[in-house]
Amino acid sequence: MRALLCSHHSPPLSFLSRTILKSKPQDPKTLISSNNRIRYESRLHASPKGFQPSKNSEKPGKSNPDPEDDPPIPQEVFERMMGRIVVSVGTPLGLGVAVLKLFDILKDKNVWDVPLWVPFFTTLVTFGASALGIAYGSLSTNLDPTKTNSLFGLEEAKENWVEMWKEDQ
Template sequence: MAKGSGLPFESRKKSKATFSKAPSPDDTGRKSAAKQQKSAAAKQGAIPEVVSRRMVSRMAVCAGVPTLLGLTTFPVSYVIVQHHWFSLPHVVVVLVSLGWFGLGALGLSYGVISASWDEAQAGSWLGIAEFRTNFGRIVDSWQTRKSPKSGT
């Protein structure tokens, strides 16, 4: 997919939607057309189901594994100390646990950004190329929002 092409759920230039006068209750044809317009407008900014599932599965792995390791740090360190295998300072146990939880928090972001945002492409196993592409899109979006508007 070309870098300049937009995805279905990416925001476009801010534009005010123009709505016609609300249809009368007896005119069912206009009423259903208005519902379809609202439905299409709501779906325009939605993330496709395939992409959403891809993101959730990556988030579960990238955040779940470090979080589980953070949760097992205390019981494992307790067993190590109780069996006198070696001495563990309390600070080390807390820092290791915090490190795992921190990696879990970063894993949430990496899971979303490393998933392929293209419905037709599944993406790679690690998602490094997808991360670069999607992070570039995010940075471009930030820069366009930050740049001063011309003519204002």
């Protein structure tokens, strides 16, 4: 292992912090450091060409919606949404960690020799539900600041799901 660690030669960190460009490089991948050594930098040179709608693809009579025209989310709705997200993410996550700790205690005290697939499946289900909790927490929030949420937010989730996929006419 020591041979593997020593075989790789890298410059000291002080060298990297003192690297200064003397001139603008001709090649976009080449950089010249202060001691005239050539250093290469790999940068992505991509443009957002494919992500912007072309003028030909716009439908006649329909203007592009400006994201700045969307009304801001009221503070009460935002706080309710954050509360729902914390609960819908934290509950399965905490349950998953607690069950894994319980399996560890049971195995240490020789009560039950837990097969490996049980903690794997438990982790998959609880942590997966935790990841889905972000979407559910935001969809199950009532977007009207004057109305209150129901306990689990199933009705709000149904309404917001339909509203989210409805096409603007």
